[in-house]
Amino acid sequence: MLKYTIKRILLMPVLLLIVALLIYLLLNLNGADPIQNMLPSEYTQEQYLALQHKYGLDKPIIVQYFNWVKGILHGDLGTSYKTRGPVGDDVWYRIPISIKVAVITTAIMILIGLPLGVMCAVKQYTPFDDITNVVSKFLGAVPSFWLGLMFMIWFSVGLGWFPTFGIKDGAKSYVLPIATLLLPFLANFIRQVRSAMLDCIRQDYIRTARAKGASESRVIYHEALKNAMLPIITFAGGCFASMIGGAVTVEKLFAIPGIGYKVVEAINTRDIPTMLACVMVLSILTIVMQLIIDLSYAFIDPRVRSTFVSVKKKKPTKA
């Protein structure tokens, strides 16, 4: 288990370097000249060359990439083409905001979605199940940027309950963005929990538990839910990773200064160092999330845990 975890952690930098190289090459594909955007409309050749040299853009792309990697190893994420300041400061300021939004949204999604999904499965084909199913299908199809706009029109402009943009009003400013981000994910999460639970409820061991006289709540929460947890955790983890990277539109719509908003800003201004730093951060978070999901399997499911143990035990006999 420990060996597997260490192997996965050691693989991380390699994966990140390949991702960075691909993104670096991709962003340099379009041939846009960032130096020209930085200079005033009338500039001299000397000014151009000086700026090109300052940002290291006079070197071949592959050399630029290795210089960027060298900078990363020294804790320097590069200099922004737009603000001309260190990219690191901006990125470190934005990460906690994005993570905060994603953590709160995931927590609410689990708190509401898990009981609702379980109830739907237990009360399959009842009006409660049918209504939840139809509502979740509809919410699952709503584009988040449109939902956000509708919320803005109803609750901010119409009723004046929440601020329209920014995060200056503290907790109140996060209500609409979190609700916008939450609803489509919650809809899909409820359906996922329902589906996973239905899978388990029909198994023989549930019938056995009932035959042995176990109470209904024990059968549902102890026997069925415990076994349904693997797909539920995989989905919830995937949602968390998507919320950090995929909150681009919600962050842009509500002007939340998170990492997603920065990605869009960096793309529009062709700010390659900022874009790279954001992609790196998002990739690290995604890989860490994937590792946590994989490791959580071992904690929840003894069958998965036993595969690690048996591998460990078998080794000496092989040698």
Added chain:
Amino acid sequence: MSKSKAPRLKKNSQAAEIWNSLLHRPAAVIALIGCAIILFLAIFADVLVPYSVAIRQSGKIKLLAPMTTDIYGKLHVLGTDDLGRDLLARVIHGARTAMEIGVISTLISIVISTILACMCAMLGGWVDNVIMRIVDVVSCVPGMVVALAICAALGNGIPQLLVALTISSLPMHIKMVRSVALTVAKKDYVESAVALGAKPGYIMLKHLVPNLMSVILINGTAQVSINIMQGATLGFIGLGVKAPTPEWGTMLAGGLSFTLRAQYMVVIPGLVLCLAALSINTLGDCLRDAFDPQLKGKA
């Protein structure tokens, strides 16, 4: 001597069985009607409204509310936008753009992912290793960010959008199809074909692909809706199709500045997008139920 007629057994094909099963579900029928309407609009957009109406700008008929007649005596059922373009015409031609984006990108990604997944399952070894490690690398970055980066690099336009959406959806498809292909590749009939000396290409086409059809169709239907939504999201951000191509996400973004004065400009494209996604998602769910009766009612 009279010949006794043996009763003829009528054997339905799997496609006919699935079609019959779909027709017996009210949700599937509604979803099929929804999808048929979108397809009809996409195919006959030019017959219904000429493309020029969807892009023609006119300063005199700007921001007309729905069901308003303009100064030329022409009725605008869904109103006009800030540049005086008829919204109904843009919604109809937007259906064509949405279907182009959703269906073509899904088809390309399904063909590529099926070929790669079959290669992984049939050839195994280093081929499987190389393909899956590339998939691992691309999976590190959230799909939306991959699409954003590709659009940023290649610029605006439908072909660029197709490349972005295809690449961003490939890893998930390859993983899903490969997992099923690995199981099918271990079946006795595949092993017998190998033992009889069949070539990998023949086995893939004759044995693997037909048995992967259910997973391909189900994932493909879901992917069409995801890609339409992602295309609209990219359009909303400003990285989608080139102006003045009518596209629902771009239309919504265009209405942002007029949210207070002309709410219909943001409500209509969003609602259409939502209904399209709902129809396709429901059809996908019903298809899954039809393919696998054990799954009935689970999703």
